[in-house]
Amino acid sequence: MEKQTVTIYDVAREAAVSMATVSRVVNGNPNVKPATRKKVLAVIERLDYRPNAVARGLASKRSTTVGVIIPDVTNIYFASLARGIDDIAMMYKYNIILTNSDDAGEQEVNVLNTLMAKQVDGVIFMGNHIDDKLRAEFKRAKAPVVLAGTVDPQGDTPSVNIDYAAAVEEAVTNLINRGHTKIALALGSLSQSINAEYRLTGYKRALNKAKLPYDDSLVYEAGYSYDAGTKLQPVIADSGATAVFVGDDEMAAGIINASVESGVKVPDDLEVITSNNTIITQITRPAITSITQPLYDIGAVAMRMLTKLMNDKELDEKTVTLPYGIVRRDSTKVED
Amino acid sequence: MEKQTVTIYDVAREAAVSMATVSRVVNGNPNVKPATRKKVLAVIERLDYRPNAVARGLASKRSTTVGVIIPDVTNIYFASLARGIDDIAMMYKYNIILTNSDDAGEQEVNVLNTLMAKQVDGVIFMGNHIDDKLRAEFKRAKAPVVLAGTVDPQGDTPSVNIDYAAAVEEAVTNLINRGHTKIALALGSLSQSINAEYRLTGYKRALNKAKLPYDDSLVYEAGYSYDAGTKLQPVIADSGATAVFVGDDEMAAGIINASVESGVKVPDDLEVITSNNTIITQITRPAITSITQPLYDIGAVAMRMLTKLMNDKELDEKTVTLPYGIVRRDSTKVED
DNA sequence: TATTTTCATGAAAGCGATTTCAAATGCTTT
């Protein structure tokens, strides 16, 4: 019971024109006499003809499809970027092939290769770390790649981000200005350059500016999860830190809840600032002060850049840095 | 600077065999002499040949791509399903074209059509409501469609779900057993059949069984958001309800926080049960008792069904119902 | 009216694979 499929040839025959002409009307080519166009359109309507995008892709060498590599769709941070990407892609008539990489290097390379095999016109890559292997693949790929919410310190790959270092620096400086001298930094893996080379840098810069000593033992490398947060909290409490900057909202929620439950008052005994301003920051009590990032826009801008590259246009700037903000909630004291 | 692309023809020439033979080794066809295979493989390696999936798709009429229609990737509920879908898809060597529909009927139809144009081998549909228009499109599509976490009361479309009605019935019955007689029901739009035809039904069944009267004014149709929850809370408080079943976790969080802040004690003055067991249910204080659903599995099973359909196999059952559970947290009192 | 230009159209050559069918090769078996 294979469903009959109508091809451009059928339309051409019924409309008594050539396939070329049908192709022209389908693609909005202006070199078609209005009367002819109308006739063809009528046949298309009548036969319910839908162009086969695969055949078109083969013939034109453009698939109007872009690959999106994401660590994990269930991660709200990356999902938000993905939403921005998809909206803009749709606006430009591109479709998205979405694949989860779990942040695993090997998987990222595999996925990139299957995407290239599918002849995607471009790729948006999101991930926490970019190594040489990956860079080499990007270079080898015959479609442009743009990084979204993903830093590559060594980057010649176009990318869209906020200035993570500056954001952390500002947040930590705020803390310092309120008199804190022992400020903890709770991150995910330091093997990820966003942590090792940006957040940590911002943290150090803030300390430096204030002439505060950098203390290694106040930097925690835990997982990014609620449970990691609850487990880390007593450690932070023991360290004598009176404030903490956290790299992930769920983790921050874990720290907050564990603090409250163990009698550590937030923000009186411990001020907390987190990074991603997800809904979680509004739900905890106290609600969490956070860096704000234009997540949707990061994705959207990345996709816009990619469309330019896919059309062989020049990029105004290879690395775009979007503005961040800091929204004060109840996990920090009021500024003097 | 178009990058050179090596085709099956190049490989054939270099290996001094025909394209057919190369095709055979690439596709693991056993009818190739080991020596030949080895020779071809060597050339493939040397030239770094990657088969063009688009050409293959055209010739074989299978794209090894499936379309996934999702209301919104940033919705953790659907994103979880999507993760299950993608993992299984990858296992079976399929790729996912992911598109957001915003639950808008028109957009859903559009998206389905572009997916069909891209010659996807199958489609997984997630959404909150299925109308006749959509059903007609499903029928018209020449690729199989499976619903994931999406009910169609009128369904001849294969689907994977939990028994929403039974879950709500059980949750509400628990509440009733603890002596509540005025139980509110906070849902999203009643135009969505999951609410109107399943959750509401379960709610009524529970009341019925307990010979409690059904009171229209205890059923609230609000949006599914944190803010909707905070706004709804005073209304619920005024109604005199002593317990509430909520259709969405963020909304439940809003109700909980607003209650606590207005002096309504949870669970003493108001017991709350929610639906999706997302991380949010662990983060609020009190944490929220919830129905648990195997979200990942719903997606995974749906994708498994789809692979069967795409290979013209029979389905054991057209409608699969996965088990749900209820996890007690602190927003409900302890069972006697 | 004759000559250019411009416009509209069609023929046919790809795009890079799969797949069918027939031919060639290699082994067994008499």
Added chain:
DNA sequence: AAAGCATTTGAAATCGCTTTCATGAAAATA
């Protein structure tokens, strides 16, 4: 050594569209 069978291979058609190039028709210019 001949016949028969199974195994390997290749030639060529095909998938459904885009795109180039040539051509005829129509419009503009001289």
